[in-house]
Amino acid sequence: METRDIVLGVDIGGTTTSFGFVDREGTVLAEATIPTEGRKPAQTLVPRLAARAAEVAAGLAGTRLLGVGVCAPNANQNTGTVENAVNLAWDPVTDLRGLVRQHYDLPVEISNDANAAALGEMLFGGAKGMKHFIVITLGTGLGSGLVANGQLLLGADGLAGELGHVVVQAGGRECGCGRRGCLETYVSATGLCRTLFELLADSREPSDLRTVPYQDLTAKRIFDAARAGDPIALAAFDRTARTLGLKLADAVAHTGPEAIFLFGGMAAAGDLLLRPAQAYMEEFLFPAYRGHVKLLPSQMQAGSAAILGAAALIWNRLAR
Amino acid sequence: METRDIVLGVDIGGTTTSFGFVDREGTVLAEATIPTEGRKPAQTLVPRLAARAAEVAAGLAGTRLLGVGVCAPNANQNTGTVENAVNLAWDPVTDLRGLVRQHYDLPVEISNDANAAALGEMLFGGAKGMKHFIVITLGTGLGSGLVANGQLLLGADGLAGELGHVVVQAGGRECGCGRRGCLETYVSATGLCRTLFELLADSREPSDLRTVPYQDLTAKRIFDAARAGDPIALAAFDRTARTLGLKLADAVAHTGPEAIFLFGGMAAAGDLLLRPAQAYMEEFLFPAYRGHVKLLPSQMQAGSAAILGAAALIWNRLAR
Numbered sequence: 001m002e003t004r005d006i007v008l009g010v011d012i013g014g015t016t017t018s019f020g021f022v023d024r025e026g027t028v029l030a031e032a033t034i035p036t037e038g039r040k041p042a043q044t045l046v047p048r049l050a051a052r053a054a055e056v057a058a059g060l061a062g063t064r065l066l067g068v069g070v071c072a073p074n075a076n077q078n079t080g081t082v083e084n085a086v087n088l089a090w091d092p093v094t095d096l097r098g099l100v101r102q103h104y105d106l107p108v109e110i111s112n113d114a115n116a117a118a119l120g121e122m123l124f125g126g127a128k129g130m131k132h133f134i135v136i137t138l139g140t141g142l143g144s145g146l147v148a149n150g151q152l153l154l155g156a157d158g159l160a161g162e163l164g165h166v167v168v169q170a171g172g173r174e175c176g177c178g179r180r181g182c183l184e185t186y187v188s189a190t191g192l193c194r195t196l197f198e199l200l201a202d203s204r205e206p207s208d209l210r211t212v213p214y215q216d217l218t219a220k221r222i223f224d225a226a227r228a229g230d231p232i233a234l235a236a237f238d239r240t241a242r243t244l245g246l247k248l249a250d251a252v253a254h255t256g257p258e259a260i261f262l263f264g265g266m267a268a269a270g271d272l273l274l275r276p277a278q279a280y281m282e283e284f285l286f287p288a289y290r291g292h293v294k295l296l297p298s299q300m301q302a303g304s305a306a307i308l309g310a311a312a313l314i315w316n317r318l319a320r
Numbered sequence: 321m322e323t324r325d326i327v328l329g330v331d332i333g334g335t336t337t338s339f340g341f342v343d344r345e346g347t348v349l350a351e352a353t354i355p356t357e358g359r360k361p362a363q364t365l366v367p368r369l370a371a372r373a374a375e376v377a378a379g380l381a382g383t384r385l386l387g388v389g390v391c392a393p394n395a396n397q398n399t400g401t402v403e404n405a406v407n408l409a410w411d412p413v414t415d416l417r418g419l420v421r422q423h424y425d426l427p428v429e430i431s432n433d434a435n436a437a438a439l440g441e442m443l444f445g446g447a448k449g450m451k452h453f454i455v456i457t458l459g460t461g462l463g464s465g466l467v468a469n470g471q472l473l474l475g476a477d478g479l480a481g482e483l484g485h486v487v488v489q490a491g492g493r494e495c496g497c498g499r500r501g502c503l504e505t506y507v508s509a510t511g512l513c514r515t516l517f518e519l520l521a522d523s524r525e526p527s528d529l530r531t532v533p534y535q536d537l538t539a540k541r542i543f544d545a546a547r548a549g550d551p552i553a554l555a556a557f558d559r560t561a562r563t564l565g566l567k568l569a570d571a572v573a574h575t576g577p578e579a580i581f582l583f584g585g586m587a588a589a590g591d592l593l594l595r596p597a598q599a600y601m602e603e604f605l606f607p608a609y610r611g612h613v614k615l616l617p618s619q620m621q622a623g624s625a626a627i628l629g630a631a632a633l634i635w636n637r638l639a640r
Binding site (some may be wrong): 148155157 | 450
């Protein structure tokens with residue numbers, strides 16, 4: 001029987017850590033999860049992960065493990081450090097790669113989820129064969145992974161490609177990063193909720209959402225209201241799409257991508273967000289770029305995207 | 321006698337075409353100019369250039385020509401085309417590289433001046449040894465060349481790195497590109513003049529520049545007035561620096577450069593523009609980037625920068 005080459009892809013989340021064994025074509029042969037226990041240090045997570053992964057691997061006959069790819073919040077691919085990890089009470093981890101290598105004498109790559117998503121899209125998704133593209137992950141916040149000349153743009157400090165923190169409006173909305181006016185305070189699930197409340201205040205238009213307190217509001221409720229024709233909910237999506245289109249046009253002027261992929265729950269709101277964002281982007285694009293940049297939903301399966309992205313980190317390295 | 325390897329660097333401008341023979345260390349061994357005669361087609365310029373360059377080369381004993389680098393307005397490095405060249409009445413040139421190769425059976429590279437300036441800075445200027453940096457050329461407009469992972473960011477269509485056309489304000493000032501609110505309408509010699517007139521209108525403050533009609537106003541006059549303490553001129557520089565700092569912070573969030581170099585006449589206004597722009601950029605930077613990005617004047621000599629940039633196009637290719 002021929003040996004099948006596989007890698008281990010690991011996605012460390014605030015609550016759950018998922019992992020899976022992935023072959024070169026992006027097939028997940030086996031996967032499982034363990035609780036992250038993010039209140040305990042990273043040093044306790046890695047041995048538990050390795051032990052559970054060994055159990056799962058025992059069921060995979062005829063395979064050869066070639067490396068491990070890990071994505072973790074705020075992980076720096078250049079340095080291997082993890083600082084200020086969202087939803088984790090970790091002290092700064094100076095060498096997550098080293099921690100993993102204590103259990104695997106193999107190539108190890110770490111990165112944040114948006115960069116992993118970009119490589120996942122390149123190896124297994126809609127960006128196959130593309131040398132220049134951008135992946136935007138839309139969730140509570142806005143993450144991004146930029147690929148140029150076939151390589152991730154990591155920059156001098158490994159921190160490039162943070163489009164969630166380009167400035168939409170100087171002195172605008174308070175952001176979790178400590179500044180004001182960042183893109184993710186306008187374009188994200190929470191940004192959409194903030195825009196909706198602004199519009200409820202600005203306008204006298206009736207809306208079913210006038211009965212909902214801020215803390216109960218979700219992007220899903222705004223989505224449902226918009227689908228039902230609620231004018232304020234529709235206006236909130238339109239304004240969000242316009243801001244996204246404007247800043248994507250700026251991103252195009254920087255890196256000249258062939259396509260931009262939207263990943264995450266909000267990307268599914270095609271008619272409400274993706275299509276109008278494409279139209280606004282075209283309006284704001286430098287004329288030479290017009291009609292040249294596709295705005296597309298990610299082709300990655302929501303369920304296994306994180307594991308595939310983590311696996312792509314190491315498959316991409318092995319391919320070089 | 322040892323043979324000295326040289327390349328020919330050519331800078332095609334609206335009025336004058338300059339060229340020079342440049343060695344690997346960036347020494348210009350000989351240089352000359354010819355009139356561009358931009359009303360005539362590109363097909364007539366290249367033979368005149370080659371003839372005059374041959375005369376100049378005749379004086380260079382013991383050299384070997386390795387290639388030709390050409391910068392021309394709006395030249396596309398990927399395709400070799402020149403379309404809508406500023407100040408030239410050329411029909412679209414589908415293959416400028418091919419035109420040059422009719423006279424030189426050698427590697428030929430073409431690009432626009434900002435990309436050439438970036439490679440010049442990398443090979444011969446302040447960006448030696450850097451893998452991630454940006455060069456901003458400030459003149460009548462604002463050009464830019466972005467380098468990431470040691471390579472020019474050209475993008476899918478060869479048109480990436482047009483920071484002059486990121487949007488400062490949707491619906492803002494009219495730009496030559498047909499849109500509104502582009503960065504170069506605020507940050508450039510003409511942008512500074514427009515800002516000064518806006519401030520003269522907004523404010524009641526006295527200013528010597530209230531006697532100057534718009535068509536006679538220059539960045540140099542505003543510079544001189546600011547040096548003499550004119551409050552409106554000082555405010556115009558401050559506002560220009562703030563807009564530049566804001567958009568440079570966005571550029572950092574895209575590509576994570578180690579340094580940003582300012583090239584051109586306005587970059588010389590260090591205390592009035594460069595230093596306050598650095599302070600504003602720091603204010604607008606995502607916290608993780610703060611203190612990590614230097615804003616520096618270009619280290620290229622103004623006189624020979626264009627020829628050196630053009631020469632760098634080909635030295636960089638030969639080094640790969």
